[in-house]
Amino acid sequence: MARQLLIVQTVALAVVVLVAGGLFALDERRDADAATRLAVTDVAATTATLPEVAEGIVGPDPTAALQPRAEAIRAATGVDFVVVMGLDEIRLTHPRPDQIGLPYTGHTGPARAGETFTETYTGSLGPSIRAVAPVHDPNGALVGFVSVGVTRQKTWEQFRGSLPGLLGIVVLGLAVSTAGSYLISRRLRRQTLGLTPDQLRRLYEQHDAVLHAIGDGLLVLRSADGDGAPGVEIVNDEARRLLALPEHGPVPFASLPATLRNLPDDGDARDEVHLTADRVLVIGRHAVWWEGRRIGTVVTLRDHTELRAVLGELDSVRGLADALRAQAHESANRLHTIVTMVELGRPEEAVAFATEELRLSQRLVDRLTVTVADPALSALLIGKVAEAAERGVELTVTDDTALGTTPLRSRELVTVVGNLVDNAIDAVRDTDDPWVEVTVRQQDSTVLIEVADSGPGMDPETLSRAMTRGWSTKAEHHGLGLALVAQVVARYGGALRTEPSLGSMIVAEIPVGAK
Known part of the structure; x- marks a missing residue:
């Protein structure tokens, strides 16, 4: 394509430059003719006003009186001929003496009317541009004419002298235009990697088809x-x-x-x-x-939204299953203990031992069932308490936890609370006194979820980074818990922040409208 463009541009520019050069030459020729007409008119008019010219025409020997003067004027002005004639149009002077006495070849009509005029005429010296002026005596009577001219051959010779400069300009224009075309084609070749138009079209079609066909963004x-x-x-x-x-x-x-x-x-x-x-x-x-x-x-x-949600729920279910498995194992131990105490004849103590844990657990279940309207959230909190206990962490759901019906979906509540609690449990596992405290409540038109723990906590900068790219206290992977929490909070125009006055604590504020 670059080669084709170079050829087309070079030919087009060459035609333009050559046509422009031709027009310029014609204009120069026209200007030269105009300058010649002006020059011969001035010489003719000036010669016709000389007193000796009028006197010579009517004198006894006009040629002897006028020929030297006419030749002197011709030599001084550079014209090709100065012809003086009488009213009978017989030449009295001429650069070629053999033409003296012969009739003038040309027109004198306008000059007889008193007008100096120019014309292009073929005379004894060939084609010429000439001017004819009337000659008057001191009394104003017309006595003859003066014809001054420059031959076409001389005009052409003058024009030919200017041709080298004109041709130089044309050649320079061609060279500049060709160089410009070459540089443009070279740049185009570099930008298109040397591909032809057909190759570019096929490449575009393939590119467009691939973009619309692939399943990934x-x-x-x-x-x-x-x-x-x-x-x-x-x-x-x-x-x-x-x-x-x-x-x-x-x-x-x-x-x-x-x-x-x-x-x-x-x-x-x-x-x-x-x-x-x-x-x-x-x-x-x-x-x-x-x-x-x-x-x-x-x-x-690649979209992993649904996959991450399912994996999060799977982790919660797996954690709950582990907790239930541990509880089943612990319940078996307690059952053996109770049976043994009954066999030893100590039934009262066996009953007290059996109902103590049940009473504490049932109290939490009864409280959350009454104060928390969402059953999924209640089940999550109960399960997290059991899971934390099995992992050696004391998880407390505060007494002021209470949440009625809100626009928040169960999955969103589970995502926010579950991930905040999981992060807190992970953060306190290696502390001397591992504990986590959870509060879920509604204050006016805002749901507040507060999770405090005995861990090292995080500064606002770390929290900000975790909200977009994920964060984990585990060195072996990059977690998404806080990022998923931030996603839900942002969906409702809420805020996720740390509470430095309470040590390690994260607060999620989710506007849900008026009560």
């Missing part, structure tokens, strides 16, 4: 270059859906979620977990380099 981000701002070069349909972007048209970089706008420049990565307002996305990023310069980043997106 795909983004191509342009890197900031000098004063250039980062931007979105390519976005496919799946990426628009996952990121809630407009279905058509360009995508402003500012419309991307903050987690994608702030991708680190630490090389490539695979299976990074990023959270948007309502999705859990697993992304891969790969830097694109060209001629040693990073020009952008290719980002792939």
Whole structure:
């Protein structure tokens, strides 16, 4: 394509330059003719006003009197002929003496009317541009004419002298236009990687088909270059859906979620977990380099929202199953103890031993059943108490825990409370006095979920990072608990914060409307 463009541009520019050169030459020729007419008119008019010219015409020997004067004027002005004639139009002077005495070849009509005029006429010296002026005696009577001319051959010779400069300009124009065309074609070849138009068309068709066919989201981000701002070069349909972007048209970089706008420049990565307002996305990023310069980043997106929710619920169920298994094992031990105490004849003590744990557990169940309207949340809190006890952590559900009917769905409540409690239990396992305290209550139009523990806690900066990219106290993996909590809280326009005045405590505030 670059070669074809070079040929077309070169031919077009050559035609333009040559036509322009031809027009310029014609204009120069026209200007030269105009200048010649002006010059011969001035010489003719001036000669006709000389007194000796009028006297010579009517004198006894006109040729002897006028020929030397006419030749002197011709030599001084550079014209080709100065012809003086009488009213009978017989030449009295001529550069060729053999033409003296012969009739003048040309027109004198306007001069007889007293007008100096010019014409192009073929005379004895060939084609010429000539001017004819009337000659008057001192009394104003017409006595003859003066014809002054320059032959076409001389005009052409003058014009031909200017041709080298004109041709130089034309050649320079051709050279500049050819060089410009070459540079443009070279740049185009570099920008199109030397591909032909058909190859570019097929590449575009394949590119478009792939973008619409692949199931993963795909983004191509342009890197900031000098004063250039980062931007979105390519976005496919799946990426628009996952990121809630407009279905058509360009995508402003500012419309991307903050987690994608702030991708680190630490090389490539695979299976990074990023959270948007309502999705859990697993992304891969790969830097694109060209001629040693990073020009952008290719980002792939996979939706793991439902998978993460199911895995979270599976973890909760697994934890509850472990707690029930431990409780079953402990219950078997207690049952053997009670049977043995009965066999030893100590039934009263056996009854007291059997009902003590049941009474404490039943009291918690009765309280939560009355004060918490959502059965899933009640079951979660009861299960977490048992799970924490089996892991050696004292989990307390405070007495002011009370929550009526709210717009929050059961899954959302379980996500927020369950993840906050799990993180707290993980954080206190290695402390000397592991305890966790949970409060779920509604204050005016806001649901407050407060989880305090005896762990080291986290500063606001760590909490902010955990809300978008996940965080865990476990060194072996990168958790998503707080990020999922933040996602639910943000969905309702709430806030997730630490409470430094109470040590290690996280508070989730979720607006749910008036009571």
